[in-house]
Amino acid sequence: MSTGSVEVVYRGIFQKTLAKNICRGIVLAARKDGKIGIAFGRYGDSPERNGIPAKQFAVVSDNEEELEEHLAKYEPDNNDVTIVLDDALCKGVESWAWYGLQPINKLLADGGTLVVTSTQSANKLIKTVHRKGAPYNLAIVKSPASFSGLWVYKDDHTDVRLLGALAKVAPQIVSLESMVEAIAEQWKDDLKVASAKKAYEAVESTPVGADQGNDAKPFSFDLPGWTKMEEGLVIRGMDAKPQDVPGRDGGYVPTRSETFKKFSTRTMRPVINFDTCTKCTLCWLNCPDTCFDITPDGFYDANMEACCGCGVCEAVCPVNECVTMVNEEAFEDHDSQWEMWAKDKEGYSTWLSEKITHLPARSHGFHHVGQYAEEIADDPS
Amino acid sequence: MTPPDLAVAEKIEGPSGETEELISGSEAIAHACRLADVDVITAYPIRPYDTVMQYVSQMISNGDFDCEFIVAESEHSQFEIVKHASVVGARVFCGSSGVGWFYAFEALAVTAGLRVPMVAMVGNRALDDPGAFGVEHNDALAVRDLGWMLNWVSTAQEALDTALIAYRVAEDKRVSLPCAISCDGAFLTHSQTLVKVPSQETVDSFLPPYDRAEKQLHPDNPITIAPQVNEDWLMEMRRQNDMAMRRARGVIIEVYEDFNAKFGRGGEPFIERYMMDDAEIALVGMGTLAMPVRVAVRKMREQGKKVGFVRVRWFRPFPTIELQDAFATVHAVGVIDRDYSFGSAFHSGVLATEVRSALYPMESPPKVISFIAGLGGREVSADNVIEMADMAFDAAAGGDINEQDTHWIGVRE
Numbered sequence: 202m203s204t205g206s207v208e209v210v211y212r213g214i215f216q217k218t219l220a221k222n223i224c225r226g227i228v229l230a231a232r233k234d235g236k237i238g239i240a241f242g243r244y245g246d247s248p249e250r251n252g253i254p255a256k257q258f259a260v261v262s263d264n265e266e267e268l269e270e271h272l273a274k275y276e277p278d279n280n281d282v283t284i285v286l287d288d289a290l291c292k293g294v295e296s297w298a299w300y301g302l303q304p305i306n307k308l309l310a311d312g313g314t315l316v317v318t319s320t321q322s323a324n325k326l327i328k329t330v331h332r333k334g335a336p337y338n339l340a341i342v343k344s345p346a347s348f349s350g351l352w353v354y355k356d357d358h359t360d361v362r363l364l365g366a367l368a369k370v371a372p373q374i375v376s377l378e379s380m381v382e383a384i385a386e387q388w389k390d391d392l393k394v395a396s397a398k399k400a401y402e403a404v405e406s407t408p409v410g411a412d413q414g415n416d417a418k419p420f421s422f423d424l425p426g427w428t429k430m431e432e433g434l435v436i437r438g439m440d441a442k443p444q445d446v447p448g449r450d451g452g453y454v455p456t457r458s459e460t461f462k463k464f465s466t467r468t469m470r471p472v473i474n475f476d477t478c479t480k481c482t483l484c485w486l487n488c489p490d491t492c493f494d495i496t497p498d499g500f501y502d503a504n505m506e507a508c509c510g511c512g513v514c515e516a517v518c519p520v521n522e523c524v525t526m527v528n529e530e531a532f533e534d535h536d537s538q539w540e541m542w543a544k545d546k547e548g549y550s551t552w553l554s555e556k557i558t559h560l561p562a563r564s565h566g567f568h569h570v571g572q573y574a575e576e577i578a579d580d581p582s
Numbered sequence: 583m584t585p586p587d588l589a590v591a592e593k594i595e596g597p598s599g600e601t602e603e604l605i606s607g608s609e610a611i612a613h614a615c616r617l618a619d620v621d622v623i624t625a626y627p628i629r630p631y632d633t634v635m636q637y638v639s640q641m642i643s644n645g646d647f648d649c650e651f652i653v654a655e656s657e658h659s660q661f662e663i664v665k666h667a668s669v670v671g672a673r674v675f676c677g678s679s680g681v682g683w684f685y686a687f688e689a690l691a692v693t694a695g696l697r698v699p700m701v702a703m704v705g706n707r708a709l710d711d712p713g714a715f716g717v718e719h720n721d722a723l724a725v726r727d728l729g730w731m732l733n734w735v736s737t738a739q740e741a742l743d744t745a746l747i748a749y750r751v752a753e754d755k756r757v758s759l760p761c762a763i764s765c766d767g768a769f770l771t772h773s774q775t776l777v778k779v780p781s782q783e784t785v786d787s788f789l790p791p792y793d794r795a796e797k798q799l800h801p802d803n804p805i806t807i808a809p810q811v812n813e814d815w816l817m818e819m820r821r822q823n824d825m826a827m828r829r830a831r832g833v834i835i836e837v838y839e840d841f842n843a844k845f846g847r848g849g850e851p852f853i854e855r856y857m858m859d860d861a862e863i864a865l866v867g868m869g870t871l872a873m874p875v876r877v878a879v880r881k882m883r884e885q886g887k888k889v890g891f892v893r894v895r896w897f898r899p900f901p902t903i904e905l906q907d908a909f910a911t912v913h914a915v916g917v918i919d920r921d922y923s924f925g926s927a928f929h930s931g932v933l934a935t936e937v938r939s940a941l942y943p944m945e946s947p948p949k950v951i952s953f954i955a956g957l958g959g960r961e962v963s964a965d966n967v968i969e970m971a972d973m974a975f976d977a978a979a980g981g982d983i984n985e986q987d988t989h990w991i992g993v994r995e
Contacts, residue, residue, distance in 0.1 A: 245813075424814055427819070427825075430822065432697060432758070432822050433697040433797050434697065434807055434808040434809070435805050435806070436805060436806040436807075437804075437805055438805055441804070
């Protein structure tokens with residue numbers, strides 16, 4: 202193998218610099234090994250948008266001729282390593298053109314390594330990732346997702362820790378010696394070098410079988426040809442009639458796009474205490490994505506296929522402990538909370554209490570004064 | 583060969599209700615707007631196009647014409663306003679000249695991409711600086727690659743007729759592309775000639791109302807027009823645009839046939855052939871160049887020189903088949919450009935480059951000699967034309983005229 206590539210999947214704005222540091226670090230370190238390379242972001246991404254899944258890549262090669270095969274492309278499709286900077290992305294990402302949810306391991310080569318920053322166990326993470334149909338490895342760098350503020354880079358060493366881990370799981374791309382040399386040169390900081398070496402030692406890799414993982418079928422469709430597309434750049438609107446939901450008589454569920462979902466942007470989701478809800482309508486009115494379904498008994502049920510986790514509902518709710526934002530990692534499905542509550546109120550109450558112990562990582566910008574200082578203080582890394 | 587009568591001298595019995603008026607090309611366009619019952623017209627003054635807005639506002643204030651007449655704060659807004667009005671179902675008209683047309687360029691580019699069937703008039707004008715306002719064709723030609731249909735007219739009568747034809751072609755569902763009618767500054771926009779103005783009944787029998795049907799932007803018809811797309815979609819959209827322009831050719835032929843039948847005039851759709859039947863060499867040009875060229879052709883015919891003239895009426899879609907046919911037996915073609923394309927192949931003008939390209943696949947194509955003349959509104963005299971024709975004759979006879987260069991005619995050394 203004389204050409205290698207690494208994909209970094211990150212969240213828009215909060216991890217843009219982090220992803221860039223990793224990809225630049227790979228190319229600069231590989232240079233020390235006598236290789237050449239390129240680092241680039243996926244052109245169509247909108248990485249300035251809060252929490253949106255976006256990608257950066259690094260490709261390194263022994264010679265220009267081989268590297269050239271990877272130039273003038275939007276993304277390498279057979280990566281040795283896919284680095285995931287938020288474990289909630291393991292559930293899959295919707296690409297920028299919103300062609301539906303795609304597996305996080307889609308562009309990973311068979312036998313490649315998925316590197317995830319996570320505090321979860323490998324077994325738990327594997328369950329959330331789509332089945333690949335070929336064996337690969339899962340390596341975990343123990344850490345919560347590192348989210349920067351809007352304007353300031355949170356230099357918590359996540360960049361160099363991932364670079365150190367990469368040298369371990371993919372020595373064919375870059376050696377630890379070169380990585381250490383490059384980090385020292387780039388950051389001129391012994392602590393960062395130490396963090397990289399520590400991560401190199403600590404990273405654990407678990408083999409994942411071809412049939413392991415989430416067996417949900419990823420969304421797919423055929424792009425229409427020019428003779429099939431409507432002329433005049435016209436896209437038909439959806440029928441505005443409310444959807445019929447089996448088992449629900451009354452209420453209102455708006456028609457939503459089959460493909461335009463956006464929920465993989467979410468890092469936290471609202472859970473609702475229907476026992477304290479006063480049906481004031483504020484969450485429903487203020488939701489920028491019209492994600493609340495009106496239930497037959499007049500409650501507002503956040504639809505997890507439509508919610509992008511912005512937290513506006515929690516902010517506008519006038520009742521204490523009615524809407525609470527919870528870390529997305531605490532959930533494995535998109536099921537209706539209201540249906541769960543209507544079926545078993547006591548069971549729902551237990552479920553709710555358990556869920557709200559999972560504090561969100563608050564990736565979606567400013568929440569309260571002093572938040573950033575708290576995050577740095579709490580960070581176990 | 584006996585030369586045909588000049589158009590203005592012809593005594594063809596027109597359809598009933600037709601009146602004869604002494605009007606300029608700009609006023610003829612304004613009459614066409616009135617007769618086409620245009621709903622929204624936007625304006626921003628620049629010479630020579632602004633004469634159209636003067637006549638339109640006069641008609642409105644006299645109670646002869648009812649439309650939304652919006653004077654925008656710039657050419658860019660002018661074209662944006664009509665673009666949006668068109669998608670909600672209004673028949674629209676707009677226009678500009680020279681650098682004004684260029685100031686609207688962003689809007690012009692997307693108007694074609696959006697398949698908005700706008701009709702615009704370009705009062706051809708040199709591109710400043712210096713502050714020149716004589717005719718050059720580079721202004722309208724700048725949109726030649728973007729999906730605009732383009733034509734050049736040579737009389738006020740043709741301006742009126744072509745504007746009506748333009749609406750019918752542009753709004754045809756097989757086409758749905760914008761169309762710009764070029765009128766040479768001064769010679770057409772500011773000169774009054776006798777023009778037959780048809781009756782409303784005749785025009786109504788020719789031009790159906792604008793109907794976007796299922797593509798009308800309206801709350802009852804929820805659609806999105808022009809969403810953001812990536813590389814997965816745009817190429818298919820461009821291909822649709824390409825097909826629309828290809829289909830326009832057939833529609834133009836169809837519409838001229840109907841126009842000829844209903845109005846008793848109109849001629850051949852894409853080109854005008856003047857004394858081409860037995861021509862050994864031919865000159866080609868667009869717009870009011872036709873006048874001095876026809877004069878020169880008659881003079882040379884009197885001397886027994888077999889020269890003909892082809893006036894290109896539609897530049898987009900380009901009359902490739904018609905030109906190949908017209909030049910099938912000529913030995914040399916002299917292309918007169920009232921424009922320039924600095925640094926292009928052979929340093930030609932735009933028309934010469936296109937003509938060369940169109941004739942290249944012919945089995946034995948004629949020699950193509952390119953000329954640049956009449957820039958900045960400079961008159962092209964009959965003597966200038968004879969000079970060019972003589973050079974073409976010389977090339978046809980194997981003389982030492984350099985075919986791989988472009989000859990500037992009427993320029994001071």
